[in-house]
Amino acid sequence: MVDQAMSGEIAVVDLLARKRDGGQLTGEEISYLIRGYHDGRVLDSQMAALLMAINWRGLSRSETSFLTQALVDSGRALDLRPVVPMAADKHSTGGVSDKTTLVVAPLVAACGLPVAKMAGRGLSFTGGTLDKLESFPGLRVELTESEFLHTLERVGLVIGGQSPDLAPAEGKLYALRNLTATVPNIGLIASSIMAKKLAAGAQVIVLDVKAGSGAFCKTESEAVDLARLMVEIGQSAGRQVAATISRMDQPLGRAVGNTLEVQEAIATLRGHGPEDVLELSLHLASQMILLSGLYADQAAASARLQRALEDSTALDKLAQMVEVQGGRSADVYHPENLASAPYVETLRAQRAGYVTAVDALKVGVACLTLGAGRTKKDQSIDHAAGIVLHAKRGSYVGVSDALAEIHCSDDRKLGRARELLEDAFAWGEEPPGEIALIASATVL
């Protein structure tokens, strides 16, 4: 009764106190908090305290759905239907050298399912699709809404940056989470990802949730929990959603670094990429076209995808998109012409034996020191820098065999990167056991 006599400001404190004490917030209350935060009535400090209380007490499934919807409702959602009857989107929770979007998106588009993806930039050891795409000279990823829709209509494929108009409170909240050490909560992560996906308008959403040392989810069971939560949020918002759990212990493929990864993605579309990149890409693409209902079953979907690779229509889709977004399609057909790093050093094995692990996080950090990634938002990066692995988990290596190539534009950075990279390799006398790349094929 004291509180009733008090101002609206105090009502916010009451909601924070409820979450602090382990209680639940209603949809209306969450919506009030997010609206208030977006328009400034709820202070940064109050939202930060709420975020830490959520890290402490967690969010229920319904609270997570309400939060996601409140974030979507903070802006307007993109309507893709004026240009395509149905579109698909794909999201990975982030890892090292995950270039599958560059393979999956053109593949799916070539099978007749338009792909409209808003991607992110790399931060710390995790790469970002936008940075990879910018390895194509001239290509623009910061598209206006009409450019985004126009590219989607014309090519059936577009990959752009996240529009600040979509779920704007999500961006504000995400920045606050980074500043306040309140990132690692499953409900906050799920709602942050799904708010962007829901606002971006695709009907079909496939999620690639990474598990392993180089991912946010260290264990598969954490990844399954996150995947289930996101699928549930998406389905309760009326979308077709599925998720895959894939391993992120070692880098995906052999190339790590923006231009190097683009080249590897193109090689995969041409049928001579690394097996793991192909396997995961086909799996995710197949999930997308199955969810769309355009193909009757797995066999039909697989056959169609195989054809899109073989007849080069997937590669052509990528080339068209690059062209429409301001790049040169010739670079897709001749990726060897993309700018390369002036310094390439080979790291050689000091010993013989089996490689039992190539730590993704450590490789990612080595790339970061080469300038391939950024430690702060808005930092410029060196697209040509990176690492190409010659040995991966399970490889047998003799003394002096090549373990990796280090690509760099500044040879002063080589020494530190070499040390970090060397430390990423673990060794054994026996071949390590198999770990399936796709840990859990489908979470529905």
Place this chain on the structure above:
Amino acid sequence: MVDQAMSGEIAVVDLLARKRDGGQLTGEEISYLIRGYHDGRVLDSQMAALLMAINWRGLSRSETSFLTQALVDSGRALDLRPVVPMAADKHSTGGVSDKTTLVVAPLVAACGLPVAKMAGRGLSFTGGTLDKLESFPGLRVELTESEFLHTLERVGLVIGGQSPDLAPAEGKLYALRNLTATVPNIGLIASSIMAKKLAAGAQVIVLDVKAGSGAFCKTESEAVDLARLMVEIGQSAGRQVAATISRMDQPLGRAVGNTLEVQEAIATLRGHGPEDVLELSLHLASQMILLSGLYADQAAASARLQRALEDSTALDKLAQMVEVQGGRSADVYHPENLASAPYVETLRAQRAGYVTAVDALKVGVACLTLGAGRTKKDQSIDHAAGIVLHAKRGSYVGVSDALAEIHCSDDRKLGRARELLEDAFAWGEEPPGEIALIASATVL
């Protein structure tokens, strides 16, 4: 190693993450955070997240001491030694109608131990000594440092507002805790109280930690924990500190409300106040003068205090302080002349029986609705408004006997206050068991 490459801003995030994950902060780190918060390098949102993480994970004893010292070091500490060789201070953790400061401070000063107290204002159902003192027309509590020291030197007794120069980060942090629902943590409470006490310069500090329904600590064991922590902080800073645990289930004394409480405090100094007010006041005063080392033992201290009451020197001290701080000493000798409320209504019992409880919180809220307290900082209050209890725990009351008087300047407020007040009384057929007012005589 990623973090090392990042900015100072990120270092703060690392500290927040450590506390979030249940780790400990060093003295240097806590000092860095408080300095940064005070000068704006650490954002409000970051401090709010830290505060919630502290509510979650707690503070160790050493962290609490470090935090207290960091808050003291955010400003300069007051040096009382130029005007008095030793001074005493007293702090209560807050309750309803606790007017003991107005009795204890003049009593102790009259025994030759100067008292320099910085007091607070009331908020919500809890009263504040400054508001009570302002019942004396003309009396000023917002004193400059030189006025504070001058009054202390001249009278041996001064009660003023907390100087914003002392432990300024404490004030900023306290405001943030109120906004962010991060108040109820024992380490934060202890460091907040003790930072102000240490900065205010007294060598002798006696703490009255309240336990019960009308106090922050609902149980005696919580109160003992808080008391121990504060005593430890004070002792490790080289002060003479002791604490008492006293019950705050029902209001202390009979008068609730500023002028009414001043009148009751003066009655106590004259030897005809309520027994509970006298008992607690003598106990706290005796702790203070024993800690000072000016009296050999409890018996000597008690005898001296008794004399200060009987020879009226304690009352004279209060009168001198009121005069030097701008009021009229005549009001101390004739408190019946202080402005009274135009409306006085008697609440009568609807039934006969024993009063088994008079809920302090409910009585406090009833007073709040009368205008005797404030719900927001800087709100003006009605000094004459309040309640005088005629029945307390253990009283036998017949039908239509007076339970309380309600004093009010606005008769429209009477109805609501009467309802709240009626609800504060609990009844039984048998007399309730005794509860000792002083639950734990001394915590050292």
